[in-house]
Amino acid sequence: MRFFALVSLGLAITTPTLGAEKWEALPPTPAPIATDRGGEIAANGIKIHYAIYGQGSPVVFLHGGLANTDYWGNQVPAVAAHHTVILIDSRGHGRSTRDNRPYGYDLMADDVVAVLDALKIPKADIVGWSDGAILGIDLALRHKDRVGKVFAFAANTVTSGVKEGVEKNPTFAAYIERAGHEYEAHSATPKEYNAFVDQISKMWAEQPNWTDEQLKSIVTPILVVDGDHDEAIKREHTEYIAATIPHAGLLILPNVSHFAFLQDPALFNFTVLHFLDGQ
Template structure:
């Protein structure tokens, strides 16, 4: 795949672009609601890697695993589940310690969370899957491409970073991101089996963010999976130059910047996000 920088005109017609700009010039500043959970074809809590991972499965076809961002849960993927389920077996999971999944005494780390994904795949009998990841989920997707090359196909990495320096300073001061942090705390208390431990959970995740990831150019250059590096043009968290660096360093990676969208583009404009996602996964 040649290196590609996709403009919005590849995604939408000119009239749609004009209408969108007139309708929602400040869309990137809004944090839409978390989607309502969708009834799954099957769901459960799998005992894997020393913890319990909550998962849901939708549809039939080639497997796609959706990996949510830090502090979130799998409900955030509602708009993407409906887009993918007609032609794919869609697997969503709450990462360790997030949502309805549990954690143990081990510190959070991307290698550990990538191993959790593979362990769940083994339980579900899925040999290989494409990955759509947001933020921490995108990092986990790239970790899978580095350490479990034979278990993953395509990687759609949205708002990911490979170095701690790729994250903007004082991101939590963004009103949109601050609203997300507040919501994440409420959702943790609603879903977790240990609802009173959010402060410790946040401290542990923050420690991971301060120290990881720290991949070298050589590691990124070893990735063999087809990859698209995707972000919103107003991402509150990830530096644009870092997003461009990732796409330039991973062999044959594509680069896509979604307009008038932020770290939460999949909620802010799910139609645009899903078109990009399906174009990458299915060539549509």
């Protein structure tokens, strides 16, 4: 296991002087970034919303549970300056539809592969947050020939890696409420947010549940990342993931939480690009 110290990355660490700590804030969801390279792909039985920016080697960004592609708005300009950025709304999230199949990480990872197939992309790097990071690990386990590197931010590999009562944390509760309004604004089924949450909560109660042996079988380069104030993921679990996946790196970002990409996008973007473009 490699541990990436922030000092060695040359990052300047600052803390706010007034008001709430940075890790307690939930900055606004970025506005959608216009592109003429996007739309809906009919794949794996559903319609999957996607958007593409930039040029270069492909990087797929996968958002967290209840969210949508807009959450990556602070990352797109920085990463698209070096790579082709592909944003995907997970099934039932954002502008994507879903079918009657129960939510599952394997199914959602297969959706990502279906999008890559439709776009004729043989292999891509993955940047994932929360559920999106779990999907990145799932792809490394089941579709290793389709992924290059995986930047896994705020993942868990067993259900016990999640803190009890996270939904009662003020920042996380504000996110859940915000996600409901965004669901109503974007979804083809705008009045079904509570049912959507119930359905995806069934997945969270049972998945993921990967064994040590499964994690040890991963050969994909993975950087396991989290914020030092993550409301949802136990620190010891993040360290366990990095220690168990062969050759994985571990990076703990300072003064941020489960929403680091909103709270400190410059720090988050630097670490993404350092990992993707480093040797």
